[in-house]
Amino acid sequence: MNDIVMGWLFFAGLALEAVAGLIGDHRAAGKVQEAISELDLAVRDLRDMVSDHLRPDLPADRRPG
Secondary structure, three states: OHHHHHHHHHHHHHHHHHHHHHHOOOOOHHHHHHHHHHHHHHHHHHHHHHHHHHOOOOOHHHOOO
């Protein structure tokens, strides 16, 4: 399930990047970039959570993220 969610977030980010390219310097471009950044953080956090779950043998201070 996590792979599916990561895929949705990733493709939503790609779609927003395409939109950002179309709107150029329009004042909405900043909002689109903010949304892309938030999606990037969500994907990174989800990957870290999955990684932590797959590596419970590592001490918390040595886990990625």
